[in-house]
Every structure is written in structure tokens, then in C-alpha cells.
Amino acid sequence: MRPTKTILISGGGIAGPALAYWLRAYGFTPVVVERAPQIRTGGQRIEMSGVGAEALHRMGLLERIRAQSGQPPEGVFYLGRADRRVDMPSWSPPSETRYERAPFAVKRGVLGTVLYENARDGVEYVFDDSITEIRQSDDGVDVSFENSPPRRVDLVVGADGLYSNVRSQVFGPADRFTRFLGTNLVIFTVDNYLGHRDSMSWHMWPYRGCAITTFPGNTELEGLFLFRSTTPLNVRDLTVDQRMRLVDKIYADAGWEVPGLLRAMRDSRDFVFTPSTQIRMDSWTRGRVALVGDSGYCPDPMSGQGSTLALVGAYILAAELKAAEGDHTRALPAYDAAMRRFVAFSQGVADFSTAFAAPRTGRWGVWAREQQLRAFFAVAHRARRMNLSLPAAWDYGGSLSLEDYRPAA
Template sequence: MTTVLISGASVAGPALAYWLHRHGLTPTVVERAPAPRPGGQAIDVRGVALDVAERMDMLEPLRRVRTRMRGMSVLDGDGAEIMRTTEHTYSSGPLDGDDIEVLREDLTGLLYERTAASTEYLFGDSIAALEQDEHGVRVEFERAAPRTFDLVIGADGLHSTVRRLAFGPEAGFTRHLGMYVAVFTAENLLDLADWQVWIRDGDAGGGIYPARGNTELRVNLGFASEPLAFDHRDLDAQRRILAERLGGMRWEIPRLLSAMWKAPDFYFDAMAQIHLPSWSRGRITLAGDAGYCASPLSGQGTSLALVGAYVLAAELAAADGDHRRAFARYERRMRPFAERNQALATENPGGPASQESVDLAKNAIALDG
């Protein structure tokens, strides 16, 4: 039985663990956080990713926890409304469509529930070193004792440890998209009720929408910038960057920035993509954002993670132990899909891609190919 170590317990990692177990493989997931991470923005499950969710018996649970926005407003820098619509929102697209928008933590919670009994989770740990030969991959952890696995898969996001250890420094594969964004939870100090508000003021702005029965806000604030140097683990330093860059904004932004300092789930990072000439090195491969991050600007990162996990597990099962053949077929099937969805992030700089492009990209792969 093939043993597989997966780094990362967000979306791609647990989804992959689910399908590996279904195919008779033995997954272990290592995650730096002490438990499934709370918080995060609203994310979308679209197109063929809905078919993956249905095959996991998750479609109805996702529908039960989907967001229920009535529409959105767009404001100028002073907070004056310049546009409103009840037909779509920037975060989820058409409100009468089949796609499902949920909070990130609701999706990851469902994935964890479906894998906790069949997958070994190593929370509060991370991979420190990888050494592979023709028989397996010896993994040194930051805390746990070293172990050897048949395969290692990096599903650990934009700043993937597995990718760095197996492929080289992150800078060689990152394509900066000229923006930074912060996401955090705050009290519903704007009294929003199932309604999104988006504001743009020069090269800064963001979107704010209510969650949890309108009891709280999910705040997304960002600014345009060339690449910045900062410590990805120093949250207070990141808060200071955001406060400095958005310090001149008006409307309710000062109140939201004040609330930022108390947020337990603050997240800050660049809008960036990952482009690699190959996703695999020997017995190591990548899934989700670690291999082909499209950035939140695409609206397709979650769908790429779910579909990539399904395809990779299916190819490993079909290859009867030949990981080279499985990895090659996985990449051959997924790369055109990933590239088409990555293109959504750059189609319309400063705004969303056209609905026609989204509709084509979200269905641009056959699950049973």
C-alpha cells in the first residue's frame, strides 16, 4: 500500500487525502497550524469543481452553508454610492447561478470532517528536509521523528515548503500581480445585512461583506504595490504595512483598520501566481496553490485545488504504483486547466474577468479524461 505525505491542510491537502484513501492509498497530512485554520474570505466552488464536491457527497452540505448575499454596492473614496446591483457580486458572480460561494473555513471544516477518521493529521508541525531515492522519500520534520514515505505532495500554498525544498527558491517561480491584500474578521460595525460593499480610492480599496447571520464582517483590504520584503510570520509587521498604506483612506476605513488589530485571523499577502516548468521531481509533486496558484484575483483557486486533488489521486490509482506515469498524466491533464484559470486574474487588470471567460475556464477539463 502506497504511503503519501501531504503538506498542507487547507483545501487541496484534505481533498487529496480523501481521494487517496478512497483509492486504497494511505495519506498523512502535516500542517504547521495547531488545528484547521479559522477565518478567511468567501471562496467559490465552480463548474467542474461542483462535480468533484458532488462525488464527495459535499454538494448539499456546501449549499446549506453558502453565503446569501442580496447584492452589492460600489463606493467612491468618500463612501458615496456610485453603483449597486442585485444581480451579481464581485466575490461570487451571478447570484442566480449554480456556483456556490462559502466561507473558506466552512469548506475546510467539511473536508476535515470527511478525512479525520481515515487520515493521520500531524498538526503543529512542518517539513524540515526531504531526501529521496528510488525507494522513497525520507522526511525530517521540525518536531516529529523522521519517517519515510513512498510519495510526498506539496499542497502547502503560495509559500510552499515542499516546493522550496524540492524545486528551489520561491522567487524563481512567483509572478507578482502588483497588489497586496489583507483579510480579517471584525464585528459588524457597518450593520451590513446580506450585502457587500466595495470601495476604491486611487490604488487602494477593498470589499466588505457580512457573515455568520450578519453578526460579523469579513474585511478584504488591499493596495497596489511592487513586491515588498516582509516576514510572512510577523503579523504585526504586516498590520503596520496595511495601516500605513491605507492610512489616508476615508469613509469607514479608519474604523476597519482599528478593528484589524484585534482580529484573531489576520492574513496578508501578495496577489501572485506560481508558474513552474514541471510540477514533479522524482517522488515529489505539487497540488493546488503550491503548484499552480492562480491568485484570489482569478476566483478559481479553490476549484483548482479540488479538481487537482481529484485528478492527481485518480492518476495515482490508475498507474498501479508507477508514480512517474501518474505524475506525467496528472500534469498533462491539469496544466491546460490551470493556465486557463490563471489567465482570469490578468484578463481585466483592476476588475473581474468577463463572465464568458469564467464560464469557459471553470469547465475546461473532463474529470474522467
Template sequence: MRILVSGASVAGPVLAYWLTRHGFSVTVVERSPALRKTGGHAVDLFRPAMDISEKMGVLPRVEERATGTNRMTLYREGVRRPVRVNLAKIFSAASEGHVEVMRDDLSEIYYDAACDDVEYLFGDSITEISPDGAVRFENSAPRRFDLVIGADGLHSNVRRLVFGDESQFSSYIGAYLGVLNLPNTAGLDRELLIHVGIGRTVGMYGAPHLGDARALFLFRSEGELEYHHRDVRRQKDLLRGAFAGMHPEVDRWLDELDRTAAFYFDSITQLRMDTWSRGRVTLVGDAGYCPGPAVGGSATLAVVGAYVLAGELARAGGDHERAFPAYERAMAEHVRGSRAVGLSAAKTLIPTSRLGVAGLAQGSRLISVLPAGPSRALLRLTTKSARVYNSMIVDDYPPAASSAAGSQINPAGVPGSRME
């Protein structure tokens, strides 16, 4: 049985790994000419994703590439004295299994886990998907697949082709983010330097293996801003306008916008769909249920979703009419919880008042200095993240020694047959 996966970031390679282990034949198409190595930002893997990574045999590599961020120096806008925070204490209190890793590193690790068993089509994308599984590409010859799965992120091409325009499903939650690479002139090593003001937060961090540093900007906007997704100059101007005058150090970071080798800008948006499946097509990760970039634990949700989808397809013997609804039922509670986490995190990370700014600073300091027991209890009272992600229960889908899935045929009667 042949399955086409669109997207080679996090969900796509994890899904490809597990589908091949269950006996399916997998092709992954990725618009970029190679794995993306354009900077990006750090993402969190919580216990369920760590467990799945361990089953894949890649956990040692994930831990090896962890940023290791364990200290934070937090400046409140207009206050000269910083708050110093023991992040290692907070992370251990929040989750017994947690690691922070760069998204690009994570993508590469998952890709390496199964690249020898998966066909990858880089520098290409899907242009048409027919109900019978016929697929046309920008560059490759047309082909037919039994199933097509969109793992191509918040602005999913597969979702647009099958379900319609993104505006039908996106829910703007009042904020934007920007990420850029910049020289690590501060010599940050496993440390996060953060500035927080009303409606705006920016942090810079570094790790030994990165070479440079990353700056993550988050800011609120009552309404959606007008810009084209390819107009990088306009995006940089919006970022400058939102953070101008916050602090001389932040101004120096903004100066790097004209020199940075990597830049990303987007709204913080949640996807809200009644179903992620239609016919032979389904969605996984941010393509189907993004809880919000930078605030919602989307990497963990993507890993869990990919594992569950592959497992349900194997459990149903490749019958998507049974597998897709089972997958959506299994993920529904996790998705609802992640949406609540995203909204809560956005409010906490980008305070809306002076009291909120002070609360973020003092709350972080208090959690980091209290003994483990009280700090864990306080954290659970003040954030939903630890409770939601630590409570995720995922079925075990052990790969069978031999799977009937691999012997199934597509509607044309020939495994992987090309369109005439």
C-alpha cells in the same frame, strides 16, 4: 502504498479523500495545531469543483455554509451616490454552478469527509525529504513514504525543500491584499459593501452564520514592498497607508486593525513553474500553480488538481513516473487559463484609472439589470472567468471496488516502514 500530504487547507483534504477512495494509505501533516479557524476570506467554487464536491457527498454542506451574498452596494471614491447591484443575477449569468463559501468552512467540510480514514499529524511540519522517500519532521519520528505531495499553499514548505527558494517561481502581479475580521456594525446580511478608487478597492461582507464580518483590501503597488512576513505591525501600517482618507467608513474599518482577532496580508503573486514534480514529490493547488490570491479562482483549481492527481495515480497503479506527467498534462491548460483570469481580474477589481473605476461600477450595474440572456452575453465579453472555469473538462476517475494501489510497497519493501 503510503503517501504523505503536506497541508490541510483545501487541496490537502480533497486529495486525501480521493487517494483513500482509490486504495492508498494517506498521512497528512499540518503545521497548525488544528484546522485553521482564523477568519480568512470567501472563495468561489465553480462548476468543476461543485461536481467534484457532489461526488464526495459534501455538496449539501458546502451549499449550507455558503455566504449567500446576493447584493452589492458600490461607492466610487469621490462620488456620493452608490451603485446598487444584484449579485445573484451576475453569479447566475457567470456560471450555472457556483457557490461562495468561507475558506475555513470549506477546509473543515473536506476534512470531515475522510478524517476517519486518514492519519493527520497536526502541529508538525516536514524538515527533510530524501530521494528514496525518507522524511524527517520537526516533532514526529522519521518515516518513509512512497510519495510526498505538497499541498501547503503559496509559500509551500515542500516546494522550498525540493525545488528551491520561492523567488525562482513567483511572479508579482503588482498588488497586495489584506483581510481582517471586524464587528458587523453595519448589519450586513448577504450583502457586500464596496469602495473603489484608482489603485485601491476594499469590500466588507457578512453572512448569518459568521457572527462577525470580513473586510478584504486590495491595492496596487508599482514595486514590491519591504516587510517581513512575521512583522504584522508593519503590514498593518502598509494597509493604513494605502487606504487612508478613502472614505470615513473605510477609516472606521482600518481602526479595527488594532483590535481584530484575525489578520492576513500578502502580495498577489502567481507561481510559474515548468514542472510541479521531481522524483517522488509533486505539488498540488497553490503550492504548484497559484494563480493569485483573491483574484484567480485558486480554490476551484485546488479541488480540481487534487481530484486529477489522485485519479492519475490510481490509473497508473501508483506508478508516479507515469502518473505525475499525466497529471501535469491534464492540468496544464487549466493552469494557463487560471493565470490569465488572475491577471484580468486584478486589473478589473483594482482599476488603474478613473475610467476603469466608472467602468467597473457601471458594468456591474448593467449586468445586474439586463435580462438573463443579454447579461450572460455581456459578462462573457467582459470577463474571462466564466469562460475559463465553465470550460474546464475533467476526466472521471471512479474508485475501483478494490485497488492494487493499497497493496504496493515502498522502496524499503515494507508498507509504511519507519526509517532506521
């Protein structure tokens, strides 16, 4: 069996160009096929720290990304019908005080563009195309496309997101791997009509929540609605206007800043309405095919870990291929095993975040939770003034670090 050389990557978002960069650096020949006609520059706000920032640092991109980013916004909660303001204590865990792991906020489009520009030299990109068939054999993979001639490659990597084309062709239909988290997410970008600065403002009601967050630079706001349902709301057959009217109905009796946000939503540039879902799989590899990023282990946007997992997965997959000298029978199982702890942590964050932002309880349950928050934040503020450390559970992600695959000097 000849060693792996040419690797076809389906998807040019975050995981795709990150993987292409590392593969090229390790002497492989990556080819990226992307359904869109060009790199997508839109998208939501990303907060990154820990291993995600560390992965960018190892690519030599952290300075460049930070120059186009900002500090994570300060959390503010508005509680009860009186909208009483309670500031969330800002307290960076010890593991994130190092520069290469310190938190920052950046637009997804900025991150994707920098990754693409970093990878495109020496990497073939095929835009406006998609894989139609994948046929594996002992010595390679024959791939057919919508618009391009067929190719024979050594490996195929699906980095094509939650609705992965590669996953559906090789592993089976999406419903086999999709886990509904009990909430539906609406997220969109509008001009900063409120004049907020460096803040993330939250309010919650029974079975619903809302957040308004500034983008770096404070010229735009990200509006977020999260609400519960027993089954995922299927809105694919609805127009954007019909989806917005459904959100209007669900939040019709909410106060606070919601009425103004619903009006501003009508002029949003990137309105998204989607069930909160994760991809859960027993294996992210099969034969000569591997999945990386959301296609294999989407943690859900509420986790804030999607881009981190994409960067970490790309780093580990490429490094394991290098360590195995291109032998995919050794590299792919090693990649699968190495990613498990990162994925388990990130998907657990989503369970906590959705339960916190959209309470699974009625009016009195929300009131009790608000009192707990007020008491807890008061204690946390006092502890911070006394320079006391956080409980270890708050910094569980700090125990996750990237293995250094570089050979010892």
C-alpha cells in the same frame, strides 16, 4: 519497480484532506503531516462554483457544505467623491445553473473542517510536525521530520501552501517561481458593525481599492484593501501594529466607509498583509514528488480560485494514480498535463481582478472607468430584464469540467 502504495501529504488545509480522501477511496495509504497542532478553523470567505463545487459534489460533500454556507453576496459599487451607488447585475452564467455547479459562499474554516472530518477515518494524521529532508531513490522516498522518526514512503505530495516547504526542498527557492501582480492585499474579519446584508461593496481610487463583504449569516464583515506598488512590500519584520499603521497611512485620505473600517481593523481577529503573488512553474512534479494546490499553482486570493484549484488538483492527481495503477512515472506527468487548463484560467482571473480592484491609473483614469462601469451595468440590467444571454467570454470558466475517471459500467 513496485507500484505506489504509501503517499505522504505535507499540509492539512484544503488540498491535503481532499487528496487523502480520494487516495484512501482508491486503495492507497495516505499519511498527512501538518505543521499546526490542529486543523485551522479560521480564514477568509470563499466563493465557489463550477468545477470547485463539482469536485465537492463528487466527494458527496456538497449538501453538507451548502448547509453551512450562503448565497454569494450581491455586488454594489460606490463611485466618485459623492459615493454614488451602482448595483452590479446578478447574472449566473448558464454553466452554473446546475445544482452541482451553482455558486455559494462559505468560510474557509468550515470547508477545511468538513474536508478533514470526511478524510480522517482510515487516514493517519501527524500534527505539530514538518518535513526537514526529502531523499528520493529509484524505489522510494526517505523523509525526515522535526519531531517524528524518519519514514520511507512511495510518494511525497506538497500541499503546504504558498510558502511550501516541499517545493523549496525539491524544486528550489520560492523566488524562482513567484510572480508579483503589482498589488498588496490586506484582508481581515470584523463584526458587522455596518449592518450590511448579503452584499459586497466596492470603492476604488487611483492605485487603490477597498471592499467590504458580508460573511454567510451576516454577523461578520470581511474588510479588504488592495493597493499598488512597483515592488512587493516586505512587512515580515513589522509587527501587526506597525502593519496596521502603514495601512492607515496609505488610506488616510480615502473617504466612503474607509475611516470606520480602519478603526474596526484594529480589533480584527485574522489580519493578513501580503503581496499579491502567484506561483508559476513549468512542472509540478519531480521524480516521486508532486505539488498540489497553492504550493504548485497559487493563483492569488483576488482570483477567488485557490480552493477550487486545490480541490480539482486533488481529484485529478488521485485519479491519475488510480488510472496508472500506482505507476507514478505515468500518473504524475498525466496529472501535470491535465491541470494546465484549470491553472491558466484561474491565474488569468487574478490578473483581471487586481487590475479592476486597484486601478493602474490616476484620478481621471478612475473617473473614466467609473463612467464605463455605469454605462455597462445599465446595459446589463436592461439585457437581463429582456432575458438576453451573456456574452460567451463571461462564461469561459463554464467550459472547464472534470473528467469522469470512473470505469464504464
